[in-house]
Amino acid sequence: MEKELIDNVCEEKIYERIYDNHSEAINNYFYYKFGDREMAEESVQEAFIKLWENCKKVPFGKAKSFLYTVANNLSLNRYKHKKVVLKYANSVPQQTQDNQSPDYKMEEQEFKLKLEKAIQNLSEKQRVAFLLHRIDGKSYKEIAEILNISVKAVEKRMQKALESLREEIDAFK
């Protein structure tokens, strides 16, 4: 009985827990893809409403993949791709605290800008995989699940992403 209860996504508590665990990742995934905050949040909404409507058919264990499947199938043609704008955290502990000459700071600032621009110019597939790993800290396995591809394919995307980023950044040197 207990297990059945846990399995039931229609249960408010369970549903909320699923939202708590996955909503942000889905949101970020869509943000990395399209660069549109509004659209990302709307996708989260739609995916979770679909989950609620199908709560009797979706066991707890399948909820995550259901959400991503729905999200991937949403018709998002009405949205235009925007630039993915990212922000550097202010409170990052500086590894090179002792080495903060003005020159260094300027160089760092310059690099950060170049990196952001280079990320914007990545292909959608590479960018999504790269940012899920770097920002959301998803493992390659998790990314593979989200994108519904193999881990090897994720590794390939990461490899390609790194190569393109380096090439673009070094090209402006």
Add this chain to the structure above:
Amino acid sequence: MNKNYHLADWLDNKKSDDTLSGIQGMDTLKKIKQYSAQFEKPKFSKDEVFRQIKNKQNAKKSKAINWSVAASVLVILGVTSLAFLFSVKDVTSQIDSQQHVVLPDNSKVILAEDSKFKFNNWFWNFDRTAKLSGLAYFEVEKGKTFTVKTDFGTVQVLGTRFQVLSRDSIFKVVCYEGSVQVKFEGEENVLKKGQFITYHNRLIFEQSNVYGEKPSWVSKTHHFENVSLSEVMQELEKEYSIEVDILKVTENKRFTGTLPSDDLSLALEILNKTYQMNYTIINENKFIFVDNVQP
């Protein structure tokens, strides 16, 4: 093909920096790894979005209820309108004959030739509204408002006798008893007994008095009130498509009375007696009258 993606492994901390020595642009790669970990997560209004999801869930629920209500309303409407449709009676008189219709409340309608009358049999007692195109005479039982709609105007009565003509561009209403309200192009007129109103091409054409209890085409009679013989004869000529010569008749009195409009010989007989005259039939359609010389 089992390719190794060293950079991917390195980025995922599965390989140390040393294993990649010799790879082009290692400095830049290191920086990419370092700084790309410093990005903030995109903004996400987690609670707000959840609230919206809840709202939409509720909206969907209430929508579902509304749908079932809407569905039953539709079914009821459907059944009623079917009943309504099936109970609509359409009466059309032939081009050469009149037709009598008795409505559920015993009101009588006489359709003149080539006329169309439509009413709802089942709902008649709730809504006494009928449609007419052509010419009809009504004898309406007292009760709720009785409405006759035509292409031109609407006639409303409570209980009375009246005639409506709505054909081509002519809309004519004659009141034979009680009073009749005529609505035409936002204009209202009330007719009293013996009055009629005619609209022609959307303009009031004439409004004056009639005599008689019923239209002549209904009673098959023609009523005359204090008219000269020549006027009576003119009417007969029109009615029976005949030609009459009364030049030799002494016109000494005016005529008040009723003549049949479907029996020429009877009509002529009545006139003969009244005016003491005689007629000679020239041919089927021509009659010459002369004074009846008493022997």
